[in-house]
Amino acid sequence: MKKIAVLGSTGSIGVSTLEIVRAFPDCYRVVALTAGNNIDLLHKQIDIFRPRIVSVVSAIDAQKLSQQLKGVDVQICSGIEGMIHCATVPEADMVVAAVVGAAGLVPTMAAIKSGKDVALANKETLVTAGSLIMAEVERQKINLIPVDSEHSAIFQSMTGQRRQDVQRLILTASGGPFREHGLAQFRTITPADALAHPNWDMGRKISIDSATMMNKGLEVIEARWLFDFPATMIDVHIHPESIIHSLVEYRDGAVMAQLGVPDMKTPIAYALSWPERLPLSQHPLDLCNVGNLSFSEPDTERFPCLRLAYAALTLGGTVPAVMNAANEVAVEAFLNNKLSFLGISQVIEKAMYQHQGEDLTTVEQALQADLWGRHKAHELISGGLV
Ligand code: MG
Numbered sequence: 001m002k003k004i005a006v007l008g009s010t011g012s013i014g015v016s017t018l019e020i021v022r023a024f025p026d027c028y029r030v031v032a033l034t035a036g037n038n039i040d041l042l043h044k045q046i047d048i049f050r051p052r053i054v055s056v057v058s059a060i061d062a063q064k065l066s067q068q069l070k071g072v073d074v075q076i077c078s079g080i081e082g083m084i085h086c087a088t089v090p091e092a093d094m095v096v097a098a099v100v101g102a103a104g105l106v107p108t109m110a111a112i113k114s115g116k117d118v119a120l121a122n123k124e125t126l127v128t129a130g131s132l133i134m135a136e137v138e139r140q141k142i143n144l145i146p147v148d149s150e151h152s153a154i155f156q157s158m159t160g161q162r163r164q165d166v167q168r169l170i171l172t173a174s175g176g177p178f179r180e181h182g183l184a185q186f187r188t189i190t191p192a193d194a195l196a197h198p199n200w201d202m203g204r205k206i207s208i209d210s211a212t213m214m215n216k217g218l219e220v221i222e223a224r225w226l227f228d229f230p231a232t233m234i235d236v237h238i239h240p241e242s243i244i245h246s247l248v249e250y251r252d253g254a255v256m257a258q259l260g261v262p263d264m265k266t267p268i269a270y271a272l273s274w275p276e277r278l279p280l281s282q283h284p285l286d287l288c289n290v291g292n293l294s295f296s297e298p299d300t301e302r303f304p305c306l307r308l309a310y311a312a313l314t315l316g317g318t319v320p321a322v323m324n325a326a327n328e329v330a331v332e333a334f335l336n337n338k339l340s341f342l343g344i345s346q347v348i349e350k351a352m353y354q355h356q357g358e359d360l361t362t363v364e365q366a367l368q369a370d371l372w373g374r375h376k377a378h379e380l381i382s383g384g385l386v
Contacts, residue, residue, distance in 0.1 A: 002272070003091050005032035005116075007083060007107055008098035010041040012203040013121040013147065013264060017096050018045060020269050024278060032086035034099070034107075039065050046074055053089055055082030083107040088114040094272070097122045098147070100205050101328050102321070102370050105129055109363060112136045112144070119271035121147035123222040124328075128321040129366040130225030144226070145271040150219055151226055152267035153245035153258035158227070159275075161250065168249040169223055172239040173216040173298065174199045174262075179240060183302055189341035191334060199242040199262045208331045212344050213298065217309020218327075221320055224313055231313045236306065238296045243285065261285050304345040312352060318369035319357045325373030326351035333381050346386040351376040 004021070008014045014035075021028040030049040035042040039061050046054060046069065055077040056062050062078035069076070077085050087095050087107040095111035096119045097104050104122035109129075111118055113136060120126070126133055137144045146152050150171045158166065177196055178189065194211040195204060202210065209215035220234050242262040249255045260266050261283055269278045300307035305327070312323040330347040333339035339347065351373050360366055380386050 001029055002027060002093050003029050003031045004094045004096055004272070005034075005086050005089055005092040005111075006030060006096045006098060007034045007087060007104065007111075008036070008096075008100065008122070009033040009045055010035040010038040011098055011100060012201070012206075013098035013268065014096070015041075016264050017098065017119075017268050017272070018049065020265065020272060020278070020280075022048065023280075027278070028272065031091050032089045034083050034086045037061065043068055046072065050074070052091070053077065053086055055079075055086045080106060084110045087111040088116070092116055094119060096147070096268075096272075097125065100124075100203060102128045102324055105133075105363070105366065105370075109133060109136060112140055112142055115140050115142060117143040117145070119145050119147050119268070120226075121268075123148055123218045124324050126222045126225045127218050127324045128370055129360065129363055130221065130320075131360055132363055132366065134225050134228070143274075145274050146222075146226055147264075147267055147271045148219060148222060149262075149264060149267045150246040151223060152270055154223065154227060154248055156258045156270070157246070157248040157256035161248070161256070163227075165250045165252070166227075166229065166248055167233070167251045169227065169229055169234045170247040170249060170255075171216060171219055171223060171234065171236050172242070172244050172246050172295075173213065173236055174210070174242045175238045175240055175298075176211045176213060176215075178211055178302075179238065181302065186302065186342055187340070191337065194334070194341060198240075200264075202264075204335060205328070205331055208334060208344075209327070212305045212341070213303035214305035214309065214327050214344075214348075216298070217306045217312075218324065220306075220309055221313050231310055236298050238298050239293065241290060241293050243287075243290055243293055259285060259287075305348065308345065308348055308352065315352075315357055317357045317359045318365065319352060319355060321360075321366050321369035322355045322357075322373035322376070323348055323352050325370040326377040329374050329377035330381070333377075339381050339386070343381070343386045347377050347380050350380055350386060 247257040
């Protein structure tokens with residue numbers, strides 16, 4: 001029986017994680033849950049999974065929840081302290097880090113420091129402070145298992161192989177809803193257009209990241225830290241069918257790939273059960289029905305965010321943290337109709353290049369760079385500087 005804490009339980013990955021837990025009650029038990037503002041769903045999850053401790057963002061929501069749950073044996077916390085509490089709860093064997101954005105950094109680091117295995121869905125944590133996270137993973141000798149489908153695919157394609165034989169990692173990208181758009185069409189994109197992803201059903205932030213292809217940029221940086229290969233060894237291929245989840249090329253020319261239907265359940269379940277596999281009763285992949293698989297090079301002129309992510313990775317230090325923070329603010333502004341779709345990459349680029357990058361040595365420094373990036377992005381957006 002594996003005892004798990006789920007950070008971000010009401011988000012898309014959190015909900016899917018709990019569905020798997022529910023389907024395998026003999027294998028998993030939930031001991032802690034954290035949520036943002038969706039306390040109605042958290043309430044339902046508490047009723048079903050009976051965690052010992054939960055946390056929400058605001059103290060007011062925590063109070064509301066306490067009143068609703070009078071007589072139920074559950075500790076209710078709030079804020080970053082509450083999230084750390086849930087991430088380090090002594091009885092948990094594994095923490096599923098499924099918070100969206102750089103907000104996941106501190107609790108994920110706390111989980112690692114307390115010796116928990118981590119199933120990582122929160123790519124922004126590695127983008128913001130990858131070197132520090134991986135050093136701590138090494139120090140604590142914990143397992144950090146990727147949940148992101150591309151990284152799960154690479155992880156699986158490297159199993160049983162020697163890492164010195166790897167020549168290249170190839171991340172696949174669906175290309176998002178605007179893959180076929182001409183440059184002129186990008187001017188009129190609305191949040192509703194951008195939220196409609198062709199293949200994957202995801203949360204709002206990642207859907208926009210997918211539409212700008214910043215998601216793939218973040219994933220390149222995530223891969224750099226997870227697998228410890230330089231940016232020059234990580235490529236991106238557009239693969240609209242989303243059947244091949246990623247590939248690893250070896251020095252003898254062999255290429256290993258992992259395939260499946262585009263459904264996050266498989267990579268989540270694999271992260272929970274690794275090195276075993278759960279009998280998931282998924283729809284089997286019917287390649288004959290899929291027919292053709294196609295590939296092309298990404299176009300960084302139409303999707304500048306991908307180019308910016310590679311640049312941030314090359315510049316290193318605190319620059320990726322700033323890039324990520326500016327992206328989070330820009331995406332939020334776009335969703336609130338305060339910024340155009342094209343404005344997203346412009347805000348990020350301006351913030352990145354106005355930042356005085358430094359080597360990254362502490363989490364505090366990463367958080368400061370994150371804060372600087374947020375302020376700068378807000379300033380650029382509210383000042384109409386993009
Ligand atoms: Mg992904």
